[in-house]
Amino acid sequence: MTTQTAIFRIDGVTKSYGGVKALDAxxxxxxxxxxxxxxxxxxxGKTTLLRVIAGFExxxxxxxxxxxxxxxxxxxxxRGIGFVFxxxxxxxxxxxxxxxxxxxxxGAVPVSAQxxxxxxxxxxxxxxxxxxxxxxxDQISGGQRQRVALARTLVxxxxxxxxxxxxxxxxxxxxxxxxxxxRAIRERMGVTFLHVTGSETEALAMxxxxxxxxxxRIIQRGAPDDIYSHPASPDVAHFxxxxxxxxxxxxxxxFTGAFGTVGVTNATRAPRDVYAIRYDRLRxxxxxxxxxGPALKATYIANEYLGSSVMNFFETADGKVxxxxxxxxxxxxxxxxxxxxxxxxxSPDQAIVFGREGK
Amino acid sequence: MSxxxxxxxxxxxxxxxxxxxVWMALFMVVPIAMICYVSFWTQTTFNISSTPxxxxxxxxxxxxxxTGALWTTVRIWLIVLATTxxxxxxxxxxxxxxxxxxTLSTVLLVICVIPFWTSFLxxxxxxxxxxxxxxxxxIILMKLHIISQPIEVLLFTELSVIIGMSQIYCVFMxxxxxxxxxxxDRNIIEAxxxxxxxxxxxxxxIIFPLSLPGVVVGAIFVSVMVLGEFxxxxxxxxxxxxxxxxxxxxxxxxxxxxxxSVTGVILTxxxxxxxxxxxxIVDLKQEL
Numbered sequence: 001m002t003t004q005t006a007i008f009r010i011d012g013v014t015k016s017y018g019g020v021k022a023l024d025a026x027x028x029x030x031x032x033x034x035x036x037x038x039x040x041x042x043x044x045g046k047t048t049l050l051r052v053i054a055g056f057e058x059x060x061x062x063x064x065x066x067x068x069x070x071x072x073x074x075x076x077x078x079r080g081i082g083f084v085f086x087x088x089x090x091x092x093x094x095x096x097x098x099x100x101x102x103x104x105x106x107g108a109v110p111v112s113a114q115x116x117x118x119x120x121x122x123x124x125x126x127x128x129x130x131x132x133x134x135x136x137x138d139q140i141s142g143g144q145r146q147r148v149a150l151a152r153t154l155v156x157x158x159x160x161x162x163x164x165x166x167x168x169x170x171x172x173x174x175x176x177x178x179x180x181x182x183r184a185i186r187e188r189m190g191v192t193f194l195h196v197t198g199s200e201t202e203a204l205a206m207x208x209x210x211x212x213x214x215x216x217r218i219i220q221r222g223a224p225d226d227i228y229s230h231p232a233s234p235d236v237a238h239f240x241x242x243x244x245x246x247x248x249x250x251x252x253x254x255f256t257g258a259f260g261t262v263g264v265t266n267a268t269r270a271p272r273d274v275y276a277i278r279y280d281r282l283r284x285x286x287x288x289x290x291x292x293g294p295a296l297k298a299t300y301i302a303n304e305y306l307g308s309s310v311m312n313f314f315e316t317a318d319g320k321v322x323x324x325x326x327x328x329x330x331x332x333x334x335x336x337x338x339x340x341x342x343x344x345x346x347s348p349d350q351a352i353v354f355g356r357e358g359k
Numbered sequence: 360m361s362x363x364x365x366x367x368x369x370x371x372x373x374x375x376x377x378x379x380x381v382w383m384a385l386f387m388v389v390p391i392a393m394i395c396y397v398s399f400w401t402q403t404t405f406n407i408s409s410t411p412x413x414x415x416x417x418x419x420x421x422x423x424x425x426t427g428a429l430w431t432t433v434r435i436w437l438i439v440l441a442t443t444x445x446x447x448x449x450x451x452x453x454x455x456x457x458x459x460x461x462t463l464s465t466v467l468l469v470i471c472v473i474p475f476w477t478s479f480l481x482x483x484x485x486x487x488x489x490x491x492x493x494x495x496x497x498i499i500l501m502k503l504h505i506i507s508q509p510i511e512v513l514l515f516t517e518l519s520v521i522i523g524m525s526q527i528y529c530v531f532m533x534x535x536x537x538x539x540x541x542x543x544d545r546n547i548i549e550a551x552x553x554x555x556x557x558x559x560x561x562x563x564x565i566i567f568p569l570s571l572p573g574v575v576v577g578a579i580f581v582s583v584m585v586l587g588e589f590x591x592x593x594x595x596x597x598x599x600x601x602x603x604x605x606x607x608x609x610x611x612x613x614x615x616x617x618x619x620s621v622t623g624v625i626l627t628x629x630x631x632x633x634x635x636x637x638x639x640i641v642d643l644k645q646e647l
Contacts, residue, residue, distance in 0.1 A: 056549050076552040083553040089546035093568050106564055107555030156554060 006065075007032050007160050007192045008053065008081075013062030015048055022048040024216035025062070030192050032159075035183065037195045037207030039239060045216040046196045050162045053194070054083045067159060078108055082153035082161035082191075086168050088145045090137040096148050097133040100124055103156045123155040126185065143174045150182075154189060161186075163195045167202065179206055200240050204228060212236050234274035234354050243276040243352070244322050250355030258316055259296035262348050267358035276352040279325035284312065284334065284342050291345035298322055298344050300336040312336065314344060391627065398620035407616050415617040419625070425606065429625065432602045435520060435592075436585045436633075442525040443581050444574070447532030451573070454533065455540030456566065468537060471530045479527075483594045486523045490514040490595075515597030523591045528584055532577035539573030540566070572641045582633050586626065603629075 009029035015022050022045040030036045040046040051057040053064060055076030064072045071079055091099050101120045104111040111119070124133060127147040132140060137148060146166065153161055166182070167175045183206065186193050197203050203210050204224040212220040212227065212235075220232040231237040234245060248257030250273040255264050257275050285291055298314035301321070310333045312324045322344060326333045336342060401410040419425045450471075458464040474482055489495045490513040497509040512518055543566065551561045589604030598605075603626045610619035 054549075054553060056552075076549070077555045077557055079553075080555070081553070083550065085546045085550060087544070087546060089544060089550040091547060091551070091565060102551065102556070102564070103554030106551070106560040108557070109555065152550075152554065 005031050007034075007067060009065040010049075010053065011063045011065065013049075013052055013059045013064065015045075015052060015057060015059050021045075021216045023052065023059070026213075026216065026218055027062075028211060028218060028221075030160075030194060033190045033192060035186055035193045035195065035206060035208045036211060037197060037203040037209075038211045038213055039197060039200060039203035040213035041239060042198055043215075044213045046198075046213050047164055048216075049213070050083070050164050050194065050196055053160075054081055054162055055079050080156070080158055082156060082158035084149050084153050084161065084163040084166045086165040088149040088169070090145060090148055090152075092137060095134050095136055096129060096140065097124065099137060099148050100151045100155055102152065107156065119155050123151045126188070127151045127154075127181075142170055143178065146170060146174075146178060150185065154185070154191075157189075158191060160192045160194065163193060165197055166195065167197070175202075182206065200242070204240075212239060214239070230268075231276070231352065232268065233270050234272060234276065237274070237276045237352065237354075242280075243278055244282070246275040246277075246320075247273070248275055249273050250353060250357050255353055255355070258318060258320070259294050262294040262351070264351075264353045265349060267353040267355050269356070269358035270354035271356065273355040274353075276354070277346050277350065279311070279323045280309075280327060281346050281350045282322070282324040282344050283346065284314075284324055284336065285345055287341050287343055289343060291343060293345050293347050295343045295345045296322070297341055299341055300338055302338070303333075303336075314342065394620045394623045394627075396620075397616055398624050400617045400620075402615060402617035405614075407614075415621045418618065419621045424601070425622070428601045428603050428606050428622075429629075431517075431600060432586060432604075432626075433629070435517065435524070435600070435602065436582060438521050439524045439528065439585050440578060440581055442521065443529045443532040444578070446525065447529050447577065448536060448574070450529075451533045451536035451540055451570075452566075455537035455570075456543065464537070464541065468534065471533055474527075475530070479590065480594070482527060483523055483591050486519065486526075486595055487514065490519050490522065514595065515599060517596065517600050519595040520592045520600050523595045524585055524588065527591065528581045531580040531584070532574075535576040535580070536570055536573035539570045543569050575637050575641050579634055579637050582637070583630060586630050586633065 006029040009027075011027055012025045013023050013027075014025050024045075026045075026049060028049075038046050038049065048057060052059050053066075055071070055074060059072065062072075063070055066079065066081065091102060094102065097120055100123060101116050104116040104119065121133075124130060127150055129144060129147055129151065132144060137145060140148070146169075149166075163182075167178055170178060179202065182193070182195075195203075195206055197206075204227070207224060210220075210222065210224050210227050211218055212232075214235050220227060220236045222230075227236065228240060228242070231240060231243070237243040238245060246257040246259065248255055250264065250267055253264055254261050255267075255273070255275050262275075283291075285295075287297065296316060298316045301313045301315050303313065304311040308329070309325050309327045312326065312333075314322045314324065316322060324344065397407075398415060399411045399413065400415075401408050401412045402415060454464050454467045454471075458467065487494070491497070492509045492511055492514065494514065496513060497506075500506045501509065513522075547565060547569075548561060551565050556564070587604055588602055589608050592600045592602050592605055593608075603622050606622045607619050607626070610616075610622065
C-alpha cells in the first residue's frame with residue numbers, strides 16, 4: 001500500500017511511560033474504507049496507540065500522518081479523527097440529541113443550526129435511536145448508549161474512526177448484535193475503522209485485516225483467516241487462544257516434546273521452538289489404542305459446554321493443561337471418565353511448528 | 360417476602376430516626392418556634408411580658424440602624440460569595456481537575472484546611488497586624504516604594520471585613536467544587552476535544568455544568584456562615600459594620616429579647632430564602 005491511498009500512517013512511533021515502552025517503533029498504515037482490528041493483550045500498548053493517533057498523547061519519537069499530512073503536533077480537537085471510548089464517555093448532563101450535536105455546535109468547524117439539526121436527526125435515525133432524542137443518557141440502556149457514542153462520532157463525518165474496545169462494556173448477546181451493526185454502519189459510511197480489542201474472536205470476526213500487537217510491537221498483520229491458519233509466531237498463536245502450545249526442540253526436521261519426537265515438514269521461523277496444535281484438531285482415544293500419529297498421554301479433568309461445541313480439559317504428566325474442542329455438528333460428544341488417562345492424538349501435518357530452524 | 364413483612368420491616372426501621380427527630384424537635388423546632396413567639400412579646404426598658412404586640416417588628420422596620428444592618432448583611436454576603444467563588448473556583452479547578460495525582464490533590468486540599476487548625480478568633484485577629492496602618496501590608500508596600508502613605512482603608516472598614524471573611528470561608532467553596540470536578544470522567548473531556556471543542560467551549564459546556572452542584576453546595580456553606588456572622592465584623596470593622604448577627608449579640612447583651620428575636624426571625628427567613636433559591640439551580644437529589 002502506498003502513502004497516497006493510506007488514510008493514516010504512523011511511522012516509527014515510540015512512547016514510554018516512566019521508562020516502560022508502551023509503543024516501540026510502531027509503523028502502521030490503513031487504507032481508505034478499511035476495517036482494521038487491532039488485537040493485543042492488556043498492556044500491549046493498543047490503547048496508547050489509539051491515543052497517539054487521536055492526539056491525546058504525544059509520541060516520544062516518530063511521526064503520525066493523516067490524509068497525507070503530518071499531524072504529530074496537531075492538538076486533538078483540530079485533527080478530525082473520531083474516537084469511540086470504551087466507557088462511551090457520553091456527556092452525562094446532556095440529552096441524546098445534545099450529545100450527538102455537540103461536535104457540530106461546539107466544534108472547530110462551524111455548522112449552521114439547520115444543518116446541525118438535520119445531520120443529527122439523520123445519524124440518530126441511522127443508528128436506530130429514533131424516539132429517544134430527548135432522553136437523558138442515563139435513561140437509556142447500554143446498547144443505546146453505545147449507539148449514541150457512535151452517532152456522536154459519525155455525525156462529524158470523520159475519515160477515520162478509532163474504537164477503543166467499543167463492545168467491552170456490553171453483554172454477550174448485545175455484543176454479537178453490535179458487531180454486525182458496526183460493520184454495516186461502517187460500510188454505509190465508507191470510513192476507515194481502527195478497532196482495538198482484547199478479544200481474539202472479535203478481532204477475527206470484525207476486521208478486514210487484523211494487526212496483532214504485543215509489548216508495544218506489531219507482531220503480525222494479515223487477513224483474519226490468514227492469521228488464524230498461519231500465525232507468525234508462538235505469541236500470535238497464544239493470543240488467538242485456539243492452540244495448544246508445547247515447548248520442545250526442533251532439530252533436523254523433527255520436533256521433540258512431551259509427546260515424543262514427531263517429523264516436521266514445514267516450520268515457521270521463530271526465536272523459540274514451539275509446537276502448536278489447534279484445539280479442534282486433537283482426537284481422544286483410549287490408552288489401549290495404538291494411534292498411527294503422535295500421541296500424548298493425559299488425564300481427563302473436566303469439560304465445558306459452549307453451545308455449539310464442548311471443550312474438554314486434559315492434564316499431562318508435567319502438569320500442562322491441554323484443551324480439546326469437539327464440535328457438536330460432528331456428532332454427540334463422547335463422555336470421558338474424570339481422573340482417567342487417555343491418549344491425545346493428531347495428524348502431524350495439521351500442526352504448526354515454530355523454531356529457530358524454521359523458514 | 361410478603362407485603363406484611365416489608366411493612367413490618369419499614370416500621371421497625373422507622374425507629375432509627377427517632378433520636379434524630381427528638382433531638383431536632385428539642386433543639387431546633389422548639390427554639391425557632393420560641394424565637395417567633397418571643398418576637399411578639401412586649402418589651403419595656405427593664406422588663407418583658409408575653410402580651411402580644413407588633414411593636415418590636417414595627418421598630419425594626421422603622422429604624423435605619425436595623426434595616427441598614429439587614430442591607431449591610433445582604434451586601435457583604437453577596438460580595439463575600441462573589442470573592443470566595445472568584446478565588447475558589449480556579450483553585451478548585453487546579454486541585455480537582457489539573458492535578459492528575461490523587462495524592463497531590465488530597466495534599467493540596469489539606470493545605471487549604473491548615474488555617475482551621477487554629478481557633479476562629481485567632482484567624483480573624485491575625486488580620487489586624489496584617490492590615491493595620493502600621494501592619495505588614497502597608498510596611499511592605501512602603502518599603503517597595505509602591506505607596507508613600509499607609510493605606511488606611513485596609514483595617515476597621517467594610518473592606519477588612521470582606522477580606523477576613525473571604526479568607527476564612529474560601530475553603531468551603533473550594534472543597535465541594537474540587538470534589539465535583541474530581542469526579543468528572545477524564546474521557547468525557549477527551550471526547551469533547553475529539554469532537555473538535557477547544558478548552559473554552561469544553562469548560563463552559565462540559566466542565567462548568569458538571570461542577571455546578573459543587574458550586575451550589577459551596578455557596579450554601581458560605582452563605583449560611585456569612586449571613587450568621589458577627590465575630591469577623593466585630594473584630595475587623597471596629598464596630599463600624601453592623602450585621603444582623605451583631606444586632607442580635609448587642610440586643611441579647613442588653614436583655615432586649617424581643618428585638619433580638621425579631622432580628623433572629625428575619626435572619627432565619629433570609630437564610631431559608633437563600634438556600635431555597637440555590638437549591639432551585641440544581642437538583643442535588645440526582646447528584647447524591
